[in-house]
Amino acid sequence: MKHLLARRAAVAVFALATVAGLALSTAASAADRFITVASTTSTENSGLFKFLLPIFTKETGIEVRVIAQGTGQALKTGAKGDADVLFVHARAAEEKFIKDGFGVKRTPVMFNDFVIVGPEKDPAGVAGGKNVTDALKAIAAKGAAFASRGDDSGTHKAELKLWKAAGVDPKKGGSWYRETGSGMGATLNTANQMGAYALTDRATWIAFKNKKGMRIEVEGDKRLFNQYGVILVNPAKHPHVKKADGQAFIDWLTGGAGQKAISDFKLNGQQLFFPNAGDAGA
Amino acid sequence: MADGAFASALSMILTLDAEFVGIVGLSLRVTLAAVLIAAVIGMPLGALLAMYRFPGRGILIVVVNALMGLPPVVAGLIVYLTLSRSGPLGALGMLFTPTAMIVAQTILVLPIVIALTRQVVDELWSEYRDHLTSLGQTGIAAVPTLLFDARYPLGIALLAGFGRASAEVGAVMIVGGNIAHHTRMMTTAIALETSKGDLALALGLGIVLLCLTFSINVVVYGASRVGRQMAG
Amino acid sequence: MRDTATILPLTAESLAFEADGKRLIDRVDLTVGRAERIAFIGPNGAGKTLTLRMLHGLLAPTAGTVRWSRDDGTVAGRKRHAMVFQKPVMLRRTARANVVHALAAAGHGRGEAADRAEAVLRRFGLDRLAARPARLLSGGEQQRLAIARAAALEPELLFLDEPSSALDPGATRQVEEMLGELHAAGVALVFATHDLGQARRIADRIVMFHKGRVVESGRTANVLDRPETAEAKAFVSGELLW
Numbered sequence: 129m130k131h132l133l134a135r136r137a138a139v140a141v142f143a144l145a146t147v148a149g150l151a152l153s154t155a156a157s158a159a160d161r162f163i164t165v166a167s168t169t170s171t172e173n174s175g176l177f178k179f180l181l182p183i184f185t186k187e188t189g190i191e192v193r194v195i196a197q198g199t200g201q202a203l204k205t206g207a208k209g210d211a212d213v214l215f216v217h218a219r220a221a222e223e224k225f226i227k228d229g230f231g232v233k234r235t236p237v238m239f240n241d242f243v244i245v246g247p248e249k250d251p252a253g254v255a256g257g258k259n260v261t262d263a264l265k266a267i268a269a270k271g272a273a274f275a276s277r278g279d280d281s282g283t284h285k286a287e288l289k290l291w292k293a294a295g296v297d298p299k300k301g302g303s304w305y306r307e308t309g310s311g312m313g314a315t316l317n318t319a320n321q322m323g324a325y326a327l328t329d330r331a332t333w334i335a336f337k338n339k340k341g342m343r344i345e346v347e348g349d350k351r352l353f354n355q356y357g358v359i360l361v362n363p364a365k366h367p368h369v370k371k372a373d374g375q376a377f378i379d380w381l382t383g384g385a386g387q388k389a390i391s392d393f394k395l396n397g398q399q400l401f402f403p404n405a406g407d408a409g410a
Numbered sequence: 411m412a413d414g415a416f417a418s419a420l421s422m423i424l425t426l427d428a429e430f431v432g433i434v435g436l437s438l439r440v441t442l443a444a445v446l447i448a449a450v451i452g453m454p455l456g457a458l459l460a461m462y463r464f465p466g467r468g469i470l471i472v473v474v475n476a477l478m479g480l481p482p483v484v485a486g487l488i489v490y491l492t493l494s495r496s497g498p499l500g501a502l503g504m505l506f507t508p509t510a511m512i513v514a515q516t517i518l519v520l521p522i523v524i525a526l527t528r529q530v531v532d533e534l535w536s537e538y539r540d541h542l543t544s545l546g547q548t549g550i551a552a553v554p555t556l557l558f559d560a561r562y563p564l565g566i567a568l569l570a571g572f573g574r575a576s577a578e579v580g581a582v583m584i585v586g587g588n589i590a591h592h593t594r595m596m597t598t599a600i601a602l603e604t605s606k607g608d609l610a611l612a613l614g615l616g617i618v619l620l621c622l623t624f625s626i627n628v629v630v631y632g633a634s635r636v637g638r639q640m641a642g
Numbered sequence: 643m644r645d646t647a648t649i650l651p652l653t654a655e656s657l658a659f660e661a662d663g664k665r666l667i668d669r670v671d672l673t674v675g676r677a678e679r680i681a682f683i684g685p686n687g688a689g690k691t692l693t694l695r696m697l698h699g700l701l702a703p704t705a706g707t708v709r710w711s712r713d714d715g716t717v718a719g720r721k722r723h724a725m726v727f728q729k730p731v732m733l734r735r736t737a738r739a740n741v742v743h744a745l746a747a748a749g750h751g752r753g754e755a756a757d758r759a760e761a762v763l764r765r766f767g768l769d770r771l772a773a774r775p776a777r778l779l780s781g782g783e784q785q786r787l788a789i790a791r792a793a794a795l796e797p798e799l800l801f802l803d804e805p806s807s808a809l810d811p812g813a814t815r816q817v818e819e820m821l822g823e824l825h826a827a828g829v830a831l832v833f834a835t836h837d838l839g840q841a842r843r844i845a846d847r848i849v850m851f852h853k854g855r856v857v858e859s860g861r862t863a864n865v866l867d868r869p870e871t872a873e874a875k876a877f878v879s880g881e882l883l884w
Contacts, residue, residue, distance in 0.1 A: 194590065316607060317605070337606060338608075559735070
C-alpha cells in the first residue's frame with residue numbers, strides 16, 4: 129500500500145511540474161514585449177546580435193527575437209507576415225520587396241565586405257589578388273573547387289553577381305562548383321573539408337572557428353562591398369505587425385546609439401561591421 | 411578536438427552557464443511536454459485501435475506504422491505552413507514559440523505511441539478479453555485496465571518517443587527559428603555551433619545531450635525493475 | 643433473505659450455435675436451479691466450452707434462448723454469475739490487486755473492494771499470497787485465486803471450464819474443497835470436466851455432450867453407473883468417442 133501511494137504521489141508531482149512548466153513557459157512568452165526580426169546567418173553567427181540586442185532591450189524594454197535565415201528566406205518570411213522587421217543584405221531584392229508592397233521603407237544600416245577564402249595551397253594561384261573577377265576567372269579556368277551557398281541568401285546573390293561580372297557561368301563549368309544549399313558557416317565547413325574556395329562576408333570569417341588550412345585569398349575589391357539594410361514589414365499587408373516597436377528598433381539601429389554600438393562591436397580586436405545609416409546612396 | 415569537447419561539456423555543466431541551463435531546460439520542457447501529450451492522446455487511441463474492428467482498420471494501422479518514420483523536417487514544414495501568419499492558423503501567432511515546437515514534436519511522437527500501444531494492447535486484450543468481458547468491463551471501460559497492465563512495454567514506447575523527439579533538429583529548427591534565449595534547444599544549438607565552426611563546443615553540447623538521455627533511460631530502467639519485482 | 647431477488651433458475655431452450663456453416667451446438671436444453679452442481683462431460687470438441695460461454699453471455703447463440711429468472715442475470719445492476727476459465731487469467735498485478743480489480747469492475751468502491759478482497763483471500767487461505775505477483779504463483783495457486791476472485795463477487799452461479807485439468811491431484815483436491823465450500827454457502831456450480839471421478843465427487847447432475855448435442859443427462863449416479871445411451875455407455879466405460 130505504501131509503495132502504491134508513493135508511486136502515485138511521484139507521478140502526480142511529476143505531471144503537475146510538467147504542466148506547470150509548460151504553462152509558465154508559454155505564459156511568459158505571451159506577456160513579454162517583443163518583436164520578431166528575420167535576419168541573416170552572417171549577422172547572427174558573427175555575434176553581432178548577441179552584443180547589440182541587450183543594449184537595445186535595456187534602453188527600450190523591447191525584446192528582440194532573431195530568426196537567422198538566408199536573405200531570400202528572410203524576405204519570404206517577411207512577405208508571409210511571420211516577422212516584423214527584416215535585417216538583410218541584398219539591395220536589389222530588398223528594393224523589389226518594397227516595390228511589391230511587402231515592406232514600408234528600406235534604410236541602410238551598416239556595411240562590411242566580402243572576401244574570397246580558400247585553401248592555403250591555393251591551386252588557382254589567386255592569393256593576394258585585389259581583383260575579384262580575375263580571381264573567379266582563374267578559379268573557373270583551373271577548375272578549382274568552389275563552395276557556393278546556393279541558398280538564395282544575400283551572400284549567394286552577391287556571389288552570382290560577381291560570376292556574371294566575370295563573364296563565367298559556374299553552373300556550366302563542371303563538378304568543381306559545389307552548391308551546399310546551406311548557411312555561411314556550414315558552407316565554410318564544407319569548403320574547408322573539400323579544400324575549396326568560397327565567398328564569405330568578413331564578419332562571419334573572423335568569427336568562424338574552423339579555419340585550419342584556410343586563409344583569405346582576395347580582398348579589397350570595391351565590388352566586394354556588402355551593404356545591410358533594415359525594413360519594416362508592411363502593416364497594411366499584415367495588420368498584426370508590431371509597427372511601433374518595429375519602427376523603434378529601426379530608429380535605434382539607424383540612430384546615434386545603435387550606430388555607435390555597431391562600431392563598438394569587435395571580435396579579436398577587429399571591427400566587423402561599419403555603420404553607415406547616414407549614407408543616402410547605400 | 412575530443413579533449414576540447416569534453417572540456418567544454420564539463421565547464422558548461424560545472425559553471426551552470428545561464429544560457430546553457432536555459433537551453434537544456436527548454437529542451438527538456440519541450441520534449442517532455444510533447445511525450446506527455448502524445449501519451450495522453452495516443453495511448454487510449456492505440457488501445458481502441460487494438461480492441462475494435464472496423465472497415466479501414468488495416469490501412470489505418472499501416473499508415474500509423476509508416477508515420478513512425480515521418481521525417482522531422484517534413485513534420486516541421488507542415489506545422490510551419492499551418493502556423494505561419496499566411497497559413498490557416500496564423501491568427502494564433504504561435505510560430506517561433508516553444509508551443510509550436512511542442513506541437514511539432516508531439517506529431518513526431520504520436521505515431522510511435524499509437525503503434526506500440528496498439529501492438530501491446532492487442533496481445534493483452536486477446537489474453538484478458540474473456541475475463542474482462544465476464545467482469546462486465548467491455549470496450550472503453552477496459553482501456554484503463556489494459557493500459558495499466560501494459561505499463562512496462564508502454565514505458566519503453568514512451569522512451570522511444572522521447573528518444574526520437576530529443577534527437578531531432580529539423581522540426582524544431584523550422585517552427586522554432588532557433589531564437590536565442592527563446593527557442594534554442596540542445597539540438598539546434600549544436601547545429602548553430604557547428605555552423606559557426608565551433609566544433610568543440612558543438613561536440614560538448616552533444617555529450618551533454620547524450621548524458622541527459624542516458625540518465626533518463628537509467629531512471630526509467632531502474633523504476634521498471636523495482637516495479638516489476640512488485641507486480642510480476 | 644431476499645428470495646425474490648434471485649437470478650435462478652437459469653433456463654436454456656433449444657440453444658444452438660453455428661459457425662462456418664457448421665452446427666457446433668444443436669438444440670441444447672438445460673435448467674440450473676438454486677445451489678445445484680452440474681457437470682458437463684464429453685469428449686473434446688463436444689460443445690461443453692461453447693455452451694458454458696453461451697450460458698455466461700460471452701457468446702451469443704445463433705438460435706434458442708438463455709433466460710435467467712431476473713434481468714439478464716443481474717440484480718441491482720450487479721452481475722450475479724461469474725466464470726473461471728481453463729487457464730486462469732491473471733492480471734499483471736499482485737494477487738490482492740487482481741481481486742480488488744474484479745470488485746472495482748463490479749462497481750464496488752475502492753475501500754470496500756480492499757476489505758472484501760482481504761476477507762475472501764483469508765476465507766480461502768490465500769492471504770499469505772496476497773502481495774505476491776499473481777503471475778508468479780503456481781498453477782494451482784492461480785486457479786484457486788481465480789475461484790476466490792470470482793467468489794468475491796458473491797455470485798449465485800459459478801461457471802468453471804475444466805478448473806483442474808492442468809493441476810496435480812493435490813491442487814485438484816484443494817480446488818474441489820473450495821468448490822465444496824462455495825456450494826455449502828449456496829452457490830450453484832456449472833462446470834465442464836474431463837475427470838469423471840471429479841464429476842462423481844462434486845456433481846449433483848451430469849449433462850453429457852457429444853458432437854454438439856446433449857446425449858444424456860440425469861443424476862450423477864444414474865449417468866455414471868446406469869448410462870442409457872450408447873454414447874454415454876461407451877464414454878463412461880472409457881472408450882474413445884469421435
